Amino acid sequence: MDRVEVDLKQEIARLKRERDAVILAHNYQLPEVQDVADFIGDSLALSQKAASTDAKVIVFCGVHFMAETASIICPDKRVLIPDLEAGCSLASTITVEQLRAWKKEHPDAVTVCYINTSADVKAECDYCCTSSNAVKVVKSIPEDKPVLFLPDMFLGAYVAEVTKRKNIYIWPGECHVHAGIRPSLVLEMLKTYRDAEFLIHPECGCTTSMVYYFGNGNGNGCVVNGNGNGNGISCNVKFLSTEGMMKYARQTSAKRLIVATEVGILYRMRKENPDKEFIPISSDAVCKYMKMITLDKVYRSLRDMVYEVKVPEETARRARRAIERMLAIN
Structure with a gap:
């Protein structure tokens, strides 16, 4: 560890105390970013951890939809992401307009969205799910109800195969990694x-x-x-x-x-x-968006209190409903 990295980590620790902040880092973040995090994990678990703390500020070292999820679950906290350009190739495969059009084609369907979606998309769905509980969520839906599963086609195909459900329609989205x-x-x-x-x-x-x-x-x-x-x-x-x-x-x-x-x-x-x-499995399995968050950007985020991610109240309310329905099943 060089001197610059040591100094940055010390400054980050000082600013955390001053700002009454916690740092969350996804499992895919750079090692040096994970080292300064208070909590490391997957996206939903991190947001739940943040909600359980008394900290006023959350610095989310992940991609944009994750910071949105933290804002949805923790409406009373200030959520920051160190780089606004840290997006998600999977979440970007479906827009809220596309989802609304798809729902019109299947008016009787129950809509299940993977956590890797924007807040606007979550707000249009009946249930949210994670990769660990997607099968359980879909199994909870009456078998005579069609299911729209989005946006990951591989997770959707996996759920369809495990549940043996024939009336599940899957959005053709994918994570580039x-x-x-x-x-x-x-x-x-x-x-x-x-x-x-x-x-x-x-x-x-x-x-x-x-x-x-x-x-x-x-x-x-x-x-x-x-x-x-x-x-x-x-x-x-x-x-x-x-x-x-x-x-x-x-x-x-x-x-x-x-x-x-x-x-x-x-x-x-x-x-x-x-x-x-x-x-x-492959040394090429690298998410360029996750790697956009650097130690220097974490420092600047705390120093300048940037960049805030705030989900509008009505969107957050509807998206929270989909998340809470999932948690009730768990």
Whole structure:
């Protein structure tokens, strides 16, 4: 750690005390940003953590929809994001106008949006969900009701496969990072690391194919191509959210794990589990938007109290309803 980084971290600590602030960092953030955070985790859990603190200011080191979610859950707090340009390729695949038009095509449908959406989109939906509870949310909806699931087509396809629901319509959106994690890449890694456990995020482009390979929605042990063609691969695969991955990494007795999600999560995994080896499914799985938040920008955000993210009251109220319906199911 160089002198500049040390000085910045000290200044950030001082400003946190002066501003009565907490710093939240998503699992995909740069290591030095995670190091100054009060809480590290996935987007919804971080907002819930913020709501439970007495701090007046929240500095959200993540992407824009996450700061919006914090504003929705914590309307009495000032929410800052260190870079307004830190967007989300998945959230941007659907606008509120597109959603309204889609709903008109299916007037009887129940609308379920992934947490990776804008506040305006959440406000138009009946339920919100995360990657860890999407299946549970959809299962809670009466089977005779059509479901519009948005915006991630891979998570949606995963939910459809696990629930066996035939009346679910899926928006064709994707995360540019997770979409690049294809079945061929996973199968190649399975052959290379036969002794490893595999942790796969449901947003990945490989997910639905992997569910078919593994024969169930749990991924608890499998044989890939084990049909007499000589290419059988024994494996242990889990489909997990980022925080689910963190929890599993702490609990498993396995010493080698392949991680199929954005590479930023590896820093925390290795820090919390120094006796285990964590291998990225691809070193190219990098979110350029997450990496826009730097230590210098965190410092400037606290120093100048920029950039505030505030969701209009009526939008926040309607979006909060979708989130609360999800939490009630949990």
